[in-house]
Amino acid sequence: MRPRRLISVLACAAMSAVTVTACGSGGATNQTADGKTELTVATFNEFGYEDLFKEYEASHPDIKITQRKAGQASPHHQNLFTKLGAGSGLADVEAIEEGYLSQVMSKSSQFNDLKEIGPNVDNRWLKWKTDAATTKDGKLIGYGTDIGPLAMCYRKDLFEKAGLPSDPEAVKSLFATWDSYFAAGDQFIAKSGGVAWFDNAAQIFNAMHNQHEVGYFDKSDKLVVESNPKIRGDWDAVTKAVAKGQSAKLVAWSNEWNTGFKTGAFATKTCPSWMLGVIEAQAGAENAGKWAVTEAFPNGGGNWGGSYLTVPKQSKNAKKAAELAAWLTAPEQQIKAFKAKGTFPSQVKALEDPALLEQTNAYFGGVKAGALFAAQAKKVAAAQYKGPEDGQIQENVFSPALQSVEQGKNTDEAWKTAVQEAQKAAK
Structure with a gap:
C-alpha cells in the first residue's frame, strides 16, 4: 500500500507549529515519513517506466514515486471511472489508453489542463496525437506516450503459392487502397487452397472506419451511424469480402486466433508496430522469415493503440505530477521506454532518433522496423473525432455485429441490429 499521512485535526492541533502547517488544506498531504513529496502513477501493461522512475528520483531527491500497475487496460480504466465518480482515490498521474480516451474526454472537467499547470512542451508530439x-475549448488533458502506427503484415510463402508478389516493395501496390486490398484478396482466395485473406471482419472494418474525420458521432456528439454514408460503405465493403470467403472468421485474441498465426490460417494482418511482437509470439520460431511487413497501408496511414498521461484534479501535487508526466513523455525518455519495452514513440524528435531508425527485426527478415513505422506514423492525416460512447460502440456493437455476419446472419439484418444497438448505447 502506498504510504499516506492520515492525521486527524485533533492530532494536528496537538503537534508543534512546524508540523501543523503540513496538515492544512494547502499542505503537501502526499508526503513520505522523511518529508518527500509522493507522486503516485497508475499504469497498465508495460510502459517501460520502472528504470525511468529511479532516474527521476535520483535527479529529484525531494520526490518519491509510487507506481500502481494493473496487468490489463480494462481493470485499470474500470478503477479510474469508479474513482472519478467517487471523487477520490485517483493517482497523481493516470495513464489512459486511446480506446478509452473518448470516455475520458467526456469527463475532461475532472482533469487538469496541462497547458496551464505543466511545463511548456508545445509541438513535441505528432499533431494528431496531441x-x-x-x-x-482547447484544453490539453493528456501528454502522449506511445502510438501504434499501422502497416500491413503478410505471409510471404502464402503469397508466392497464390501467385502474388511477395517482396515488401512489390506488394505495396496491393495495399495502396482498400479497393486494391480486397481485389488482391479475390486473387488470393482463387488460388489459396482454403487459406483466408484476413483474420476477421471487425479488425478490417475498424481500421477503415478509424481513418475517417469523425467516428460514430459528429463533432456535436450526434450519432451518425445511419446518416454518415462512409460507415455503411465500410460495412458493405467488408461484408462483401466476407461473403467471398476472404475472412478466416477468427475472433481477435481468442485461442483460435492465436493459433491461426502458427497454422497459416490467413495471409494478411492489419499491423500496428506492437503487432510484430504478437505475431512472433504466436506464430513461433518455425515460421520465422515467413511473415513480412511493408511500408504501406490502404488509403494512407492509420493508428491502433497508444496511451496518454493525465493529471486528475484530485491530485494534491498537480504541478509536480505534470512535471513528472512531461519528463516521462519527453523524446529522450520515449526512446528509453522503447528500448525497454518496445513502446513506439509519439514525439517528433524521438521519431528521428538513430536508436529508433536503425532498429531491426530479425523475425521479419531483418527489416528496419523502427524506420518503417516512423514513416507510417507521419502518414496519419488527423485525429478522428470520437464521441463519448465511441469506443463502446466499436467494441460492443459493431464487432459483434460483424461476427454475426461471419457466422451466417444476413448482412442487412446485422446492419439493422448494429444501428439499433448503437442508438441504445448513445442514449
Whole structure:
C-alpha cells in the first residue's frame, strides 16, 4: 500500500507549529515519513517506466514515486471511472489508453489542463496525437506516450503459392487502397487452397472506419451511424469480402486466433508496430522469415493503440505530477521506454532518433522496423473525432455485429441490429 499521512485535526492541533502547517488544506498531504513529496502513477501493461522512475528520483531527491500497475487496460480504466465518480482515490498521474480516451474526454472537467499547470512542451508530439487529447475549448488533458502506427503484415510463402508478389516493395501496390486490398484478396482466395485473406471482419472494418474525420458521432456528439454514408460503405465493403470467403472468421485474441498465426490460417494482418511482437509470439520460431511487413497501408496511414498521461484534479501535487508526466513523455525518455519495452514513440524528435531508425527485426527478415513505422506514423492525416460512447460502440456493437455476419446472419439484418444497438448505447 502506498504510504499516506492520515492525521486527524485533533492530532494536528496537538503537534508543534512546524508540523501543523503540513496538515492544512494547502499542505503537501502526499508526503513520505522523511518529508518527500509522493507522486503516485497508475499504469497498465508495460510502459517501460520502472528504470525511468529511479532516474527521476535520483535527479529529484525531494520526490518519491509510487507506481500502481494493473496487468490489463480494462481493470485499470474500470478503477479510474469508479474513482472519478467517487471523487477520490485517483493517482497523481493516470495513464489512459486511446480506446478509452473518448470516455475520458467526456469527463475532461475532472482533469487538469496541462497547458496551464505543466511545463511548456508545445509541438513535441505528432499533431494528431496531441489533437486527440485536446478538448473542444482547447484544453490539453493528456501528454502522449506511445502510438501504434499501422502497416500491413503478410505471409510471404502464402503469397508466392497464390501467385502474388511477395517482396515488401512489390506488394505495396496491393495495399495502396482498400479497393486494391480486397481485389488482391479475390486473387488470393482463387488460388489459396482454403487459406483466408484476413483474420476477421471487425479488425478490417475498424481500421477503415478509424481513418475517417469523425467516428460514430459528429463533432456535436450526434450519432451518425445511419446518416454518415462512409460507415455503411465500410460495412458493405467488408461484408462483401466476407461473403467471398476472404475472412478466416477468427475472433481477435481468442485461442483460435492465436493459433491461426502458427497454422497459416490467413495471409494478411492489419499491423500496428506492437503487432510484430504478437505475431512472433504466436506464430513461433518455425515460421520465422515467413511473415513480412511493408511500408504501406490502404488509403494512407492509420493508428491502433497508444496511451496518454493525465493529471486528475484530485491530485494534491498537480504541478509536480505534470512535471513528472512531461519528463516521462519527453523524446529522450520515449526512446528509453522503447528500448525497454518496445513502446513506439509519439514525439517528433524521438521519431528521428538513430536508436529508433536503425532498429531491426530479425523475425521479419531483418527489416528496419523502427524506420518503417516512423514513416507510417507521419502518414496519419488527423485525429478522428470520437464521441463519448465511441469506443463502446466499436467494441460492443459493431464487432459483434460483424461476427454475426461471419457466422451466417444476413448482412442487412446485422446492419439493422448494429444501428439499433448503437442508438441504445448513445442514449
